[in-house]
Amino acid sequence: QHFLQESNITRVYNYSGERRKMFRVAVLKCDTFLPAIKHKYGDVEVQFQKLFSKITSDTIHIDTYDATQRILPPENKWNEYKGFLVTGSKLSVNDEHPWLLDLFHHIRSIHSQHRKLIGICFGHQAIVKALGGKVALNEKGWQISHHSYPLYSPSSPSVQIKDKVSLLHLNKEHVVELPPSLHDRVMASTSLCPVEGLLSDTVVSFQGHPEFTPELLTEILKSREHLFSPDFFKQAMEEIKRPIDQTWLAQFLYNFLTR
Numbered sequence: 001q002h003f004l005q006e007s008n009i010t011r012v013y014n015y016s017g018e019r020r021k022m023f024r025v026a027v028l029k030c031d032t033f034l035p036a037i038k039h040k041y042g043d044v045e046v047q048f049q050k051l052f053s054k055i056t057s058d059t060i061h062i063d064t065y066d067a068t069q070r071i072l073p074p075e076n077k078w079n080e081y082k083g084f085l086v087t088g089s090k091l092s093v094n095d096e097h098p099w100l101l102d103l104f105h106h107i108r109s110i111h112s113q114h115r116k117l118i119g120i121c122f123g124h125q126a127i128v129k130a131l132g133g134k135v136a137l138n139e140k141g142w143q144i145s146h147h148s149y150p151l152y153s154p155s156s157p158s159v160q161i162k163d164k165v166s167l168l169h170l171n172k173e174h175v176v177e178l179p180p181s182l183h184d185r186v187m188a189s190t191s192l193c194p195v196e197g198l199l200s201d202t203v204v205s206f207q208g209h210p211e212f213t214p215e216l217l218t219e220i221l222k223s224r225e226h227l228f229s230p231d232f233f234k235q236a237m238e239e240i241k242r243p244i245d246q247t248w249l250a251q252f253l254y255n256f257l258t259r
Contacts, residue, residue: 023257
């Protein structure tokens, strides 16, 4: 009963004879790291392969589509994918880049067919905006480094999915208005960011970065140190050392894709 029968999951064997699942995920890549960071840690999409490898021996094949170059998965290939993941980006979903219109159209089409969508940071905001919500600059300022908060079941707000989840963040914008299809799907909220996460049958998204490690985010923040006050940056560098729930988050996303 451990092997799903969907057409986009096949059975494979490793060299030990252990039976494993293999399935595909389309990553809609919305940014690329600086060359030095990419050389050391791999690019944006590589972080998700690393994330899933923490919790499963299944073969998860990631196909990367560079959304910034207007390269997106063609509809005739959608059945090959268990889900579609929209990555983070240093850009804003409110920017006037032509490729963003293509991305939003793609998100709406995927959503209309009840296919699974994962949004991370910028991707979280892109899903919201594409479906009719609004994103704006956070008047309270940057949300960076380590943050913790409870996750609740949107269908039963009194039921906790996890009493506290800890993950890393890097954002200055946030969701200020939800689209109708997600208006009651908030699973995490803080005073700094009222929509930290969303969960429905076909959408899961986080304002934070489940795929980031402290080492990777440290490098990214150092490359952007000029954006922050010295005291704020120093505090972020201290807080980044605190434990994160990366393994739990990987399992949570995996369960969403395979349920």
